[in-house]
Amino acid sequence: MPEHSGYSRINQRIAEELKSIVGRANVIFADREKLEPYSHDEVAEDMHFSLPEAVVKPESALEISRIMKLANRYMISVTPRGAGSGLSGGAIPVYGGIVLSFERMNRVLNIDLDNLMVEVEPGVVTNTINEELKEYGLMFAGYPMSLETCFIGGNVAENAGGGKAIKYGVTSRYIMGLEFVTAEGEIIKLGGKVRKNVTGYDLIHLLAGSEGTLGIFTKITLSLVPIPGFRAVLLALFKSTEDAISVVPGLLRVGKIIPASIEYMDRLSVTTTCEYLNEVLPYRDSEAMLLIEIDGKTEDEVSRDYEVVGDICLKKGAFEVYVADNKTTIERVWSVRRNIAEAFKVDTAHQSLEDIVVPTASIPDFMKDLQALAVKNGVDIPCYGHAGDGNLHATVLKPKLWDEEKWLKKLDTVLKELYRITVGYGGEISGEHGIGSKRKKYIGINLSQGTIELMKRIKKAFDPNNILNPGKIFPDI
Ligand SMILES: Cc1cc2nc3c(=O)[nH]c(=O)nc-3n(C[C@H](O)[C@H](O)[C@H](O)COP(=O)(O)OP(=O)(O)OC[C@H]3O[C@@H](n4cnc5c(N)ncnc54)[C@H](O)[C@@H]3O)c2cc1C
Known part of the structure; x- marks a missing residue:
């Protein structure tokens, strides 16, 4: 310590x-x-x-x-x-x-079917909220992919967003009311069940993503959306990342479809995870895969949309497109995507799971720079993530034969270069996991000194004695 x-x-x-x-x-x-x-x-x-x-x-x-x-x-x-x-x-x-x-603060307090809101305590497991809402045909749509373990308070603190952000947005979109305790012990209530609110500064959206450094959330009011009636998942195989990513603007602009998810997986991510799960996906000859989920109100609407999506994928260079339209096959495909992080842990616990975000159109060039960075430094950096939002999980893996000292030194070099490349494309060093203690020493690569000083003044106003979650976000407080 x-x-x-x-x-x-x-x-x-x-x-x-x-x-x-x-x-x-x-x-x-x-x-x-x-x-x-x-x-x-x-x-x-x-x-x-x-x-x-x-x-x-x-x-x-x-x-x-x-x-x-x-x-x-x-x-x-x-x-x-x-x-x-x-x-x-x-x-x-x-x-x-x-x-x-x-x-212990793990209660769903109130499901308000007239206002379409749910009030929860911060320690509720995120998936529990959606389990309780299921019988009413409603859901909290801003959930991350860790929903079966994480708490909703942690989601608010990280402004978490998952695989459905392209259509449904991230946690903060759904926070209508927030009760929190200040670092000095005052209990403050913001918003409530209103859907519009410009009364004073928008403190809810300042607190969302504040990583536990500005206030302690004690009650959260979330707005709800209907659970879509039908879903289908397409798995499209491409020879290159460039081809795969060129699909994204096509879907929205030409197809006029906003998929619920557009997830990207590179070859190493898919092969490692299939081995880990003893699963067989048809990844032969494929350098890049897209998992595209379509949802909608009726079966017809969903089938119409997935045909359009399939056509666009084929026009953009996909050499195979598979459709999963029942619960079992949808789950099989998603399971590969969800288990990538776990699969990489089998070979080595020493790895750095990153969550950089770049403008979507920059992904192919970014991927080339990433591979050059990996070769230059003698490490593997497989990459997967939320292609629809440009949010990529580049994962730096420790080579088996390296000792800890060599690994940590090299990791520092690789992360600095990775973040510089990201910022060079107009990106940000964290899209969803936050800065925390892990990335605080690198924040100056991304934010100007003026921005950092302004953020520190905000921190001081909320927490004059710097006792609430110190040692996070900023390298020196
Ligand atoms: C397999 C896996 C998949 C993941 N997928 C995603 C994903 O798709 N998207 C994504 O965004 N993240 C993802 N994550 C990261 C993580 O699950 C999220 O950041 C999540 O929001 C953290 O919630 P938690 O309850 O575990 O918080 P913790 O890890 O316990 O804490 C996170 C931060 O929240 C603060 N905090 C917690 N509760 C409160 C509170 N009540 N008031 C104030 N501050 C609080 C803590 O101080 C800390 O700074 C994933 C993680 C794993 C392991």
């Missing part, structure tokens, strides 16, 4: 005070084994692990308010934590202190 003279350590007396707020059973203190699961998220490298001094599990905004007042009084850092599925080290307690876990 880095030294930070500004923060106090949690002693027995402070631990007792925390227990008096949330109850004895809801504080973990001085128990390394029980604290350890809260020391990391899904970022694999040891340098992104840090043990909290205490884990506190509140049940209400009021309890959180009291915890934050205590933390300000003693100058203790507080790190909010959802399910820990993050990929930027956002929930890691860099300076120890308190990890605030929302595992």
Whole structure:
């Protein structure tokens, strides 16, 4: 854990005070084994692990308010934590202190069928929201692909977006109301069940994506959309990334269709995952694959659309197009896409899963630069992701024979170059996973000093003592 003279350590007396707020059973203190699961998220490298001094599990905004007042009084850092599925080290307690876990705040509070909204606590697993909404034919459409594990509070904090962002947008599109506790312990309510709101600054959209550094969400109101009645998935095989990506503007401009998903997978991603799942996709001769999901109200509408999409793919150079139009085959195809990250972990836990985003039309040139970067540095960098939004998961893999020291040094060089290439195309270094502690040292490659200073002034206004999730986003606070 880095030294930070500004923060106090949690002693027995402070631990007792925390227990008096949330109850004895809801504080973990001085128990390394029980604290350890809260020391990391899904970022694999040891340098992104840090043990909290205490884990506190509140049940209400009021309890959180009291915890934050205590933390300000003693100058203790507080790190909010959802399910820990993050990929930027956002929930890691860099300076120890308190990890605030929302595992007990896990209720769907109200399904409002007249206003088409749902009110939830931050610790609800995202998929649970959609499971509860199913019987009403409704869904929260901004969910990420980790929906079976992540919490909705974590989705708001990262402004998560998944495979359906091209049609449905990301989490922030659906947040109509937000209750949060400030770093100083004040409980604030923003918005509610209104669909338009320009009353004062748009703080909801400032807090969405603030990575747990500006406020602690305690209640979230989400707008809902109808579950589409029919779905079909096309799997299109191409000889080159260029051909595959040329499909994207064609679908929207010529086909006048907005697919629910346009996912890209390169050859190494598909072959590794098929091996991992013992699956056979027809990837022979294919350098690039697109998974395109179409949804709609009627079967006819969906079949009409997928024929148009299939035609455009063939015109743009696809040499095979397969259609999955029943639940089982749709799931088989999606399962390959969803398991790529896991499949790469089998060979090595040491890898860096990136989520850069570039303008869609730049993807083919970006991919050429990425492959040149891989060859130059002697590493594999397979790539897959949300081609419809230009958001790509370039994944830098540690070569088997390299020791840790060589790997970490080379990874730093590769990431710097990767981010410079991305920014060179007018892209951004993170499209959905956030900066957290993992990317904070690289933020200056992407943002100007003036932008960083403005963001720091916003942080100071929300958190004058810098106790809320310090050590994130900015390299020096
Ligand atoms: C297999 C896999 C697939 C993934 N797919 C996607 C994807 O498609 N799209 C995507 O965007 N991400 C994806 N992710 C990343 C991750 O799941 C998301 O970032 C998710 O939103 C994190 O939620 P969490 O509950 O796990 O949050 P955590 O990892 O626990 O925390 C993330 C951040 O949220 C903050 N936070 C948590 N709760 C609160 C709260 N109540 N108030 C304030 N701050 C809070 C934390 O301090 C931290 O900064 C994926 C991850 C994995 C492992």
